[in-house]
Amino acid sequence: MPEPLDFNRHAQDWPHRAASRLVETPGIRWHVQVMGEGPPLLLLHGTGASTHSWAGLIPLLAERFTVIAPDLPGQGFTTISGRKDLSMSGMATSIRHLLDALGLEPQIAVGHSAGAAVLARMSLDQQLAPRSIIALNGAFVPFGGVVTRMFSPLAKLLTLNPLVPQLFAWSASDRTSVERLLKSTGSTVPEQSLVLYQRLFASPPHVSSTLAMMASWDLDSLLRDLPRLKPPLLLVIGDNDLTISPDDARLIARVVPSSRTVRLTGVGHLAHEEAPTRIADVIFSSGEPETTL
Numbered sequence: 525m526p527e528p529l530d531f532n533r534h535a536q537d538w539p540h541r542a543a544s545r546l547v548e549t550p551g552i553r554w555h556v557q558v559m560g561e562g563p564p565l566l567l568l569h570g571t572g573a574s575t576h577s578w579a580g581l582i583p584l585l586a587e588r589f590t591v592i593a594p595d596l597p598g599q600g601f602t603t604i605s606g607r608k609d610l611s612m613s614g615m616a617t618s619i620r621h622l623l624d625a626l627g628l629e630p631q632i633a634v635g636h637s638a639g640a641a642v643l644a645r646m647s648l649d650q651q652l653a654p655r656s657i658i659a660l661n662g663a664f665v666p667f668g669g670v671v672t673r674m675f676s677p678l679a680k681l682l683t684l685n686p687l688v689p690q691l692f693a694w695s696a697s698d699r700t701s702v703e704r705l706l707k708s709t710g711s712t713v714p715e716q717s718l719v720l721y722q723r724l725f726a727s728p729p730h731v732s733s734t735l736a737m738m739a740s741w742d743l744d745s746l747l748r749d750l751p752r753l754k755p756p757l758l759l760v761i762g763d764n765d766l767t768i769s770p771d772d773a774r775l776i777a778r779v780v781p782s783s784r785t786v787r788l789t790g791v792g793h794l795a796h797e798e799a800p801t802r803i804a805d806v807i808f809s810s811g812e813p814e815t816t817l
């Protein structure tokens with residue numbers, strides 16, 4: 525039977541295990557990795573992922589920054605008690621509590637996919653004031669009109685059925701299914717990452733929290749608010765991304781006056797896992813003009 529992830533039993537081979545900390549805030553026990561020295565830099569992973577997705581990138585960034593990389597609430601090894609608010613605003617507030625507990629204030633914030641949307645929400649809600657926000661294939665635009673309006677109620681319905689996470693976790697024991705899901709993003713990830721995704725997808729609480737996050741997502745209001753975003757926004761686009769259209773970034777670039785784009789050739793939605801050195805170079809040179817790499 526599928527079983528929940530347990531940090532003491534399942535994290536022994538987790539990437540950068542020595543950098544892991546367990547931090548308590550109201551209703552949440554966080555798994556967060558902190559590594560390096562220098563200005564604080566916050567990394568937020570996307571929906572259904574965890575700190576493992578930054579495995580190749582964290583040590584590169586840690587050469588210049590104090591890197592803060594949490595598992596989002598309910599995902600990975602971060603556990604929640606009760607029915608936590610997993611909406612964008614709820615996540616934003618929870619991450620603010622984590623930063624306060626750590627006593628660290630990010631000067632640069634990097635988010636992948638949905639993680640980028642959370643960072644934007646934090647900034648708009650005055651819970652984060654970084655010098656810049658870097659969105660790696662950021663999920664800022666509602667997915668496809670009518671499909672989006674159908675998906676959110678469906679996700680809500682699925683979260684109410686306690687059997688759904690168990691069934692999904694059971695199917696995740698099939699490596700082929702996980703490979704197919706990851707390849708559908710337009711990316712090919714390292715073998716270790718594939719194995720760890722399979723471990724995540726086999727955990728019912730991880731699946732349940734991921735579904736609840738999807739059900740609570742409100743990108744329409746974020747899109748309306750984005751013109752008020754104050755920090756400069758760097759939109760990093762993987763030109764093989766099959767999950768989020770590169771056209772979405774161009775739309776956001778028109779909406780956010782302070783934004784600019786960097787287009788990466790030959791990588792998909794999980795560009796930071798495929799090409800961590802290229803992503804690190806983009807972050808290090810984030811003050812330079814728009815370009816294609």
